[in-house]
Amino acid sequence: MLRLINSSVRNIKIHAIGDRSQRPRNQWQWRLVLMVVLLGGLFGIKNAAADTSRNQSSHQAVRNSHIPVLLGLYTPNYLGLQRVIDRELRQVDNWAGKRHSLAGFFMDIEDSNPAYNIKERLEILRRNGYTAFINLDSTRSAAQIARGDVDQSLRKLAQAYADWSKQGSGRMAFIAPFQEMNIPGETYSKDPQNFKLAYQRIQTIFTEAGVAPGAVRWVFAPNGWSENAQHRFENYYPGSARVDVVAFSSYNWGHCRNASWKQWKTPQEVFESDIQRMRVMAPGKPIFIAQTATTSYTQSGATSSAKDRWLRDAYAQLAAMGVRGILYFNIDKECDWAFYSDRDRNSAGYRDAVALPAFGYVAPANLARMELSR
Incomplete structure (x- = not known):
């Protein structure tokens, strides 16, 4: 600022000496000239700062x-297993014309062989270009986990993860402890206070095992639905200091025969309000859809075109709303969720949906370094 003002004043002085007819005639005129110069300099600096701010925002x-x-x-x-990865991941990538970055699976915290099921599974996925998204579940209650009843198993799990991650080169996985903890169906469900203590206990044990902070992204992954206000997912949130990614599960059950209540829901009905709630609960945190899928069963029966349309609309909406990741449950379990199988029962709607330029692939080492926050 001083450099700009001094330069302007020097120019005035030179001009005044060089052209006598332009010199101010008295002290007040000199003051007026200096005031104009100073104000001009200040406005110039303000505009330059505004331009810089706009440029920085644009670059961001x-x-x-x-x-x-x-x-x-x-x-x-x-x-x-490589043959499973080839058939159920790589083959889908080739069919869809777009690579998937994340491979989701479920694992019990008392797994009998974490040395293999963590180290080997994560490594073979990584070699094939996939980052693991691990849902840690349990047959124990949240209270049992919180008070340390399964610490021995957790230490084995954490040590296996530490051994894998310490190999370096950006080894990282997403870990979601006790997914869908806010709905009935799991032994650890519907206990907000002990869930938060259990979540914290797992993180402490991982830290004690030597897992570096950057080697894991901790995910909070409830279900979007809850049976009453007491079990809304906000009541289970462990806090922003403990969570890297917020996520939720939500499905379109339609008129699937196993649906508890039969109603075809649009993607907006399935996702929008829960995304808005998560933004209020955890401002700035990246949002994933931890699990999603749709049936093809409408009120008129199985309709492949309805499933295709839902997939196109859902992925377009989620991309537009700034979601950072979507994991599709490509398994026919309660309903005909799968969009792809090697029996040629494939939903073109998924391939159309992921063709949007918003969707792209990130290799494991790059994803480990990437800042996902909005």
Whole structure:
């Protein structure tokens, strides 16, 4: 600022000496000239700062726009085998014309062989270009986990993860402890206070095992639905200091025969309000869809075109709302969720949906370094 003002004053002085007819005639005119120069300098600086701010915002927007929405899948079979990865991940990538970055699976915290089921499974996925999204579940209650009843098993699990991650080169996975803890159906469900204590206990044990902070992204992954206000997912949130990614599960059950209540829901009805709630609960945190799928069963019966349309609309909406990752449950379990199988029962709607430029692939080492926050 001083440099700009001094330069302007020097120019005035030179001009005044060089052209006598332009010199101010008295002291007040000199003061007026200096005031104009000073104000001009200040406005120039203000405008320059505004331009700089706009440019920085523009550059930030460009950086954010270069972060693609990550695609992920859950598969029917064990992802620690190359033949399964070839058939249920790579083959889907080739069919869809777009690579998936995330491979989701479920694992009990008392797994009998974490040395293999963590180290080997994560490593073979990584070699094939996939980052693991691990849902840690349990047959124990949240209270049992919180008070340390399964610490021995957790330490084995954490040590296996530490051994894998310490190999370096950006080894990282997403870990979601006790997914869908806010709905009935799991032994650890519907206990907000002990869930938060259990979540914290797992993180402490991982830290004690030597897992570096950057080697894991901790995910909070409730269900979007809850049976009453007491079990809304906000009541289970462990806090922003403990969570890297917020996520939720939500499905379109339609008129699937196993649906508790039969109603075809649009993507807006399935996702929008829960995304808005998560933004209020955890401002700035990246949002994933931890699990989603749709049936083809409408009120008129199985309709493949309805499923295709839902997939196109859902993925377009989620990309537009700034979701950072979507994991599709490509398994026919309660309903005909799968969009792809090697029996040629494939939904073109998914392939159309992920063709949008918003969706892209990120290799494991790059994803480990990437800042996903909005």
